[in-house]
Amino acid sequence: MIEVQGLRKTYGDRVAVDGISFQVEPGRIFGLLGPNGAGKTTTISCLSGLLKPTAGTIRIAGHDVVTDAREAKRSLGVVPQELAIYLEISARENLRYWGGIQGLSGKDLDDRVETILARVGLADRAKEPVKAFSGGMK
Incomplete structure (x- = not known):
């Protein structure tokens, strides 16, 4: 299960995600929809542990993505927007x-x-x- 409560992410004075909450039950398909700049990618980046939330909590399979990141990440797969390979390195x-x-x-x-x-x-x-x-x- 994915549980998001009061997720907020800011960059200085700019608010990228403003207090969203949602829950996704196991086996369900879930999508984030919204216009460009709505915070969809930032939300996914927080869910996957790439960004630390400014406020709020995110739990994946019961594990907090900040305090128990390793276990949380084991239960989540993310498909990035672009090919996720760095060409200049091995x-x-x-x-x-x-x-x-x-x-x-x-x-x-x-x-x-x-x-x-x-x-x-x-x-x-x-x-x-x-x-x-x-x-x-x-």
Whole structure:
């Protein structure tokens, strides 16, 4: 379940999200609709732990995204607006970055990165910049 209560995010004097609350039950499909600048992306960024809320609480599967971020992130998947690959860094560095965002670190992160590289057939090219890869490899 996703529970959002009084979510507020500001940037200085500018209010990006102003006290929204909602709940999404397990197994439900939920969408955020609104005009450009309404705070949809900011809300998702707060839900996924990329941004820290100015106020309010967000719980994913019972875990607070601020105080129990690692467990909260394990229960949430996010599909970004754009291709979420940094072309100038290696496949390994990309996976380490995104794994870190998901709350992995240390040996857990290293093991997971190597497992994924092997699974997708990129272990031998893990150090190359992603910009050198074909579209399918990306």
